[in-house]
Amino acid sequence: MEEPELQRLVAAIGEEILARLGKAPAVAAADSGACCQQCGEGDAAVCADKVCRVVAAGAGRVSCCPAVARAQPSIAALIDHTLLRPEATRSDILRLCAEARQYGFASVCVNPYWVPLAAEALRGTSVKVCTVAGFPLGAAMTEIKRAEAEAAVRTGATEVDMVINIGALRSGDYDAVKTDIQSVVEICHRAGALVKVILETALLDDRQKVIACVLARLAGADFVKTSTGFGPGGATVQDVALMRQVVGPEVGVKAAGGIRTLEDLRRMVAAGATRIGASASVRIVEAAA
C-alpha cells in the first residue's frame, strides 16, 4: 500500500471510529453477571477472558459462577511483574523472578540486559520473560528495534513490549510507524514471541491513539499497551476502553503505568485490559487474597 493511500485509510478509519465512539458508552465490557448467562456452568475455558475481567472488577459480582473459583488465581496471571528502573541490580532482578515464581505472574518484564539472567532464573516455570524494545522513547531506528527484539528472543524473552515511534506518528508518517511495528512483529512471531505495542498515550490525543491502535492491528501486533511508565502519565480507564474498542476482542490490551492497587487493576480490567503491567504486583495479589 502506498503512503498516501495508507494515510487516507488510517485517517478515515480514525475519524469513523471516533465518530462511533461518540455514540457508544466508553466502558461496555465488564457487565456484572454476563458471564453466567453466556457460559452456563461458567466454563473457564470458554469465558476465561470475560471471567477474569468480571472477577477483577469485583469477585462478588459473579459469585454465582463456578468459574470464579478457578478464575481467582488468574489475577496474578494477568500481571507482568515489572522492574524497568535503570538502577535495578542483579539481585533486584533475581528477587523479581523469585516473586514471579511464587505468585504465578504472567511474566517478569525486565530491561534487555537482564533477559539472559531472568530466563535462567525462570527456566522450567510457567513464568515468561518479557522485555522491551526502543524503550522508553520509541525514537530508535527501526533496524535497531528489530535487532533488539531479535536479541531478546534469542536470549530467552518470549514477549517484547516495543514503543511506537511517537514522533513519527505525530508527524503523520504513518507508514514509518507501521513499518517499525511490522519489523518487530515479524522477527518476534518467527520465534513464537508476542509483541505488545506501547502507545505512550499521555503524549497522544484521542485521534492519534486511535490511529496508533489501527496501525498496530494492521502490523499484526498481539497487544496494544498504554504507557511505558516513564512518560508524563500512565494508564487511564478512558484510554484502555478506547483502545479495547478500536482493536476489538482479538488483540490484547495491556494497561501499564501507575497501577499500584487492586482497585487500579480492577478498573483497568473492567475497562477492557487483558494484561496489567505493574511493579506493585505482590501488594496487588496479596490484597486480592
Added chain:
Amino acid sequence: MEEPELQRLVAAIGEEILARLGKAPAVAAADSGACCQQCGEGDAAVCADKVCRVVAAGAGRVSCCPAVARAQPSIAALIDHTLLRPEATRSDILRLCAEARQYGFASVCVNPYWVPLAAEALRGTSVKVCTVAGFPLGAAMTEIKRAEAEAAVRTGATEVDMVINIGALRSGDYDAVKTDIQSVVEICHRAGALVKVILETALLDDRQKVIACVLARLAGADFVKTSTGFGPGGATVQDVALMRQVVGPEVGVKAAGGIRTLEDLRRMVAAGATRIGASASVRIVEAAA
C-alpha cells in the same frame, strides 16, 4: 585484564581518588584573571578552554584579556542544542537545526530516528549531529548499543552520547560496564565520531560516579556526561567538579539535565564542564549576548 583484577583496580582507584578529593577543593579551575597571567595577549588557541571557562563564569572577570572578544561567541559552541523528547516531530527537529545554524551551536542532539533528517538539514555547516545510544536507561544489551552507534555514524552522526549500564555498575559488574563502553567507542572512533558516556549521576553515589569515570577513561571515551535529562536529577556543580577531577584535563565533561539559564551554564563551566547539553540553548545565548 581479568574481572577480579579489574574490580580490585577500579575499587582501589576509586578509593584513592575519593580520599584525595576529600583534601582538595571541589572547584579549582575558574580562578578569576588566571587566563591573562597564563597567556599574555590571551591567545585563544593557547588557552581556549580556560578562557571559555572564565568567560562563561562571568565575562567581566577577564575583561583585561583580548581573547575574551574571540571567546565570547564560543558560549554557543559549548552547547549541544538538544531535543530528545519522544513526542518531537519532524518540524520540531527542523526548527532545532535551523536554530543551531543560526546561533552556531556545537551540535544538535536528537534521537536516532531523526539523525538522517538532521544530517541533511545541517549539511555544509559546522554544526554536528549528536545522537544517543542505549538512551535513557542504559540497560540495553551491549550488541544493541554498538549497533545503534554504528547505525548512527553511518547515517550522519559524528557524536554519540551513550548511557552507561547503571544496573551493572551498581551490581559491581565493572567488566560488563567497561566492555559496553569500549564496544561503542570502538565503532565510533573507527568512523571518526566522538563518544560521551552518560553516568546518570542522580542514580549513583560518589564512589560509583568515580568508578564510572575511571571505567569510561579506561574504555577510551572522549567525554563523560552527567545526566540524560530523563532521570530523577540533572547536572550539579559538585558532580561536574568531581567528574573533572577524576577524568583529568584530557577527557571532556558534559553537563546536561536542568541547565536552563546562562547562570546555570556559567556554574557548570566554572566547575569544569567543557560541553553543555541544553534545550533552552537559544535563551541562554541570547542572555549572554
